[in-house]
Structure formats: structure tokens, C-alpha cells
Amino acid sequence: MQKLGLFETERFFCDVYCLLPQQSQKPHAHAGADKIYVVLEGTVDATIGDDQVALGAGDCVLAPAGRAHGVANNGSTPAALLVFMAPRP
């Protein structure tokens, strides 16, 4: 998985994550920081706590602070996500 930094301030970062088919970001949690995934292209399966949701272009999901979250590209085409997180780690 590739992470490309778009913006970073004292308060947040905004990255693009690129996942080839079968690539994933393993579920993990951040205490005190919230994250949003926005799908730009392709499809991903997002895990947010005990929930799993399939996301396509234009879909977005919130991973609240402290809740485990991750994304997996189980499709056959590359996927790109816009990722916001505040505060930045």
C-alpha cells in the first residue's frame, strides 16, 4: 500500500492511500484521533470496530477515536482513498 501526503497542518493530515488488489491496511486504532476514509476510485472493504462495509467511489466512512479500523482491496482493480485524520499522530 502506498501513502501519499497531500496536506498536513498542526491539526490534521490528508493523505491518499493507494491499494492494489489484495493489499490492505490491517485494523488498528488511534486513541484520541478520528479518521475518515473517502473512496476516490475502485472498491474496498472497510472494517470499523465489529462492522464491515463495502465501499465504492464516493462512499466515505468514519473511524472514531479508539475504534479499530482498516481497509482491504479485495477487488480486481486498484483502489484510491482520501484519508483525513485529526489530530495528526
Added chain:
Amino acid sequence: MQKLGLFETERFFCDVYCLLPQQSQKPHAHAGADKIYVVLEGTVDATIGDDQVALGAGDCVLAPAGRAHGVANNGSTPAALLVFMAPRP
């Protein structure tokens, strides 16, 4: 202009702004809060400080804390923006 709240946490909000042709958000500034505009559809002209930039679908721009920013739909079709701001006002 319509604002639709998507997510709000202690640390940020994420809204969708919908601007019909000729609608705009007048330039304004927030001390201590950064904002990102992401164009979902249509086109807008964004003002960030003294800079003006034309944005289309998939484009995004950062308005750092304290810098005046606004968006105007000068096109002929509706525009939709994803707007992320931290911390929330």
C-alpha cells in the same frame, strides 16, 4: 448553498456543500482551524487568501487557519464539495 453534515466528532466536522450555478460561499477566515475542500462533482472557483484556483472533480485545496477562503460555482451545472474542518467551530 446547502450544507449537509456527514460526520462530526470532538475534533472535526465533515460536510457536503452543494452549490447551484451562481451560488457561493463568501470568503471568510477561521482563526486556529484548517479546512479542506474536495470537489465531488461540478466545478468551483476557490479563493484562498490572494490566490484563485479553478477546481474540478477530484481536486482539493487547503485553507490554512487564518487565511480567507471561499468557493463560487461560476459554472452551469451544480457542484458538490466535501468539506473537512478541524477543529470544528
